[in-house]
Amino acid sequence: MTAFERFTDAFFNTEVxxxxxxxxxxxxxxxxxxxxxxxxxxxxMGMALAIVRSYRFKAINFLIVCFADILRALPPLVxxxxxxxxxxxxxxxxxxxxxVWLVLTLVLAAFTxxxxxxxxxxxxxxxxxxxxxxxxxxxxxxxxxxxxxAVRLTVPPLTNRTIAITKNTALGTVVGVGEILNEATTAxxxxxxxxxxxxxxxxYVMLFVPIVxxxxxxxxxxxWKRA
Amino acid sequence: xxxxxxxVLKGIDLSVAQxxxxxxxxxxxxxxSTLLRxxxxxxxxxxxxxxxxxxxxxxxxxxxNKLRQRIGMVFQQFNxxxxxxxxANVTLALRKVRGLSRRDADETADAALDRVGLIDxxxxxxxxxxxxxxxxxxxxxxxxxxxxxxxxDEPTSALxxxxxxxxxxxxxxxxxxxxxxxxxxxxMRFARSAADRVIFMDKGVIVEEGPPTxxxxxxxxxxxxxxxxxxxx
Numbered sequence: 001m002t003a004f005e006r007f008t009d010a011f012f013n014t015e016v017x018x019x020x021x022x023x024x025x026x027x028x029x030x031x032x033x034x035x036x037x038x039x040x041x042x043x044x045m046g047m048a049l050a051i052v053r054s055y056r057f058k059a060i061n062f063l064i065v066c067f068a069d070i071l072r073a074l075p076p077l078v079x080x081x082x083x084x085x086x087x088x089x090x091x092x093x094x095x096x097x098x099x100v101w102l103v104l105t106l107v108l109a110a111f112t113x114x115x116x117x118x119x120x121x122x123x124x125x126x127x128x129x130x131x132x133x134x135x136x137x138x139x140x141x142x143x144x145x146x147x148x149x150a151v152r153l154t155v156p157p158l159t160n161r162t163i164a165i166t167k168n169t170a171l172g173t174v175v176g177v178g179e180i181l182n183e184a185t186t187a188x189x190x191x192x193x194x195x196x197x198x199x200x201x202x203x204y205v206m207l208f209v210p211i212v213x214x215x216x217x218x219x220x221x222x223x224w225k226r227a
Numbered sequence: 228x229x230x231x232x233x234x235v236l237k238g239i240d241l242s243v244a245q246x247x248x249x250x251x252x253x254x255x256x257x258x259x260s261t262l263l264r265x266x267x268x269x270x271x272x273x274x275x276x277x278x279x280x281x282x283x284x285x286x287x288x289x290x291x292n293k294l295r296q297r298i299g300m301v302f303q304q305f306n307x308x309x310x311x312x313x314x315a316n317v318t319l320a321l322r323k324v325r326g327l328s329r330r331d332a333d334e335t336a337d338a339a340l341d342r343v344g345l346i347d348x349x350x351x352x353x354x355x356x357x358x359x360x361x362x363x364x365x366x367x368x369x370x371x372x373x374x375x376x377x378x379x380d381e382p383t384s385a386l387x388x389x390x391x392x393x394x395x396x397x398x399x400x401x402x403x404x405x406x407x408x409x410x411x412x413x414x415m416r417f418a419r420s421a422a423d424r425v426i427f428m429d430k431g432v433i434v435e436e437g438p439p440t441x442x443x444x445x446x447x448x449x450x451x452x453x454x455x456x457x458x459x460x
Contacts, residue, residue, distance in 0.1 A: 124304075124306070126302055126304050126306035127308065129269050129300075129302065129306065130300075130302060130306035130307075130308075130365070131308075131319075131320075132269065132295065133267055133269060133295055133298070133300040133369075134295065134296065134319070134320035134324065134369065134372060135292045135293065135294075135295040135296040135320055135372065136319070136320055136323060137292050140323050140324070144319055145319070148310045149308075149309065149310055152310070
């Protein structure tokens, strides 16, 4: 066996690939479901928090800042383990899927809140003044004038963060969620061959490259010429 | 009116008659813009009373959003909404504050844009307009709400010299149509020809006021003379 044959046998073994691709495909479905749920809920919650924060109620803002700082500082893995293995001790059972979903959603929400808040702050003060001077209320100004501009500014960092968080769905492996990486490592153990891992890697690329492109498309779509 | 320890305006006593164009001049930091911003409470004065068209702006329980519709304001930096077309800039308050239907709002907006000579730019975004055009859209945005008084905060200061004329023309037409106007600006020539009264402010007080011909030709106060000499040389 030449070195090249040894390599292809270990990583691209056709027999192993043929046997295990359906399991990986199942993992892709789970990863997609998890990622979609995390992105939708995390971004929605983060935006809501940023909007609440702009009303500047001192006590509430203190809580929001604490939430954002702590969740951005902690490794998601720690939180997942805590929820999954810790909560049953107090009589509260969370499935692995729910634990991963909850943690990643909260982390994405924390990052989104900070990003959108920065976007809101970066909109020129004159926009507030102009809108308020025509009789628009604070909330109307926020919704119709400030947020549309703030969100455009936040698209690039938000896309990056979204991709980073959705890749963390692989953490589901440690709590038995049947997502791509979990299925791939299990298949690797059964087959004694690394080919399923390659399948997993390919699946991730196929999943995330379109998301990266989608992010770029959104950036262009929402860009407007600045005065 | 004060920011922290700094008193910006002190003891201003000013009344503006209907259809009057009052021009406010003065060195930077004299409180001209702050005075203007107090009139629609973009700044909150800590003492004193401001009454616009019979309503006390400074009253504690006042519907500011309702009042502000009757006080149009134009800013140095135009402050058009960059994500909206010229027409949408004008219709936003009409629809959301006045509650007009999209059709009625569009009609009103087009009338206002026509008045400032920009009806053919209704579909353009602010970035596609020149500074002068943007400022005229900003004027249309305020006008569409049919204000009783218009506040101009250095409306031509951010414009290239060749674009100033169009904005001044629109302002003169407003004046001729009987609009009450309070203008902070350095356009002395415009003040001379269009203002009913000129006010010179310095360090938060009104130093001197009078009709433009008198104030520009024979200023009574030394401070006014010094300022006018510096601006006019």
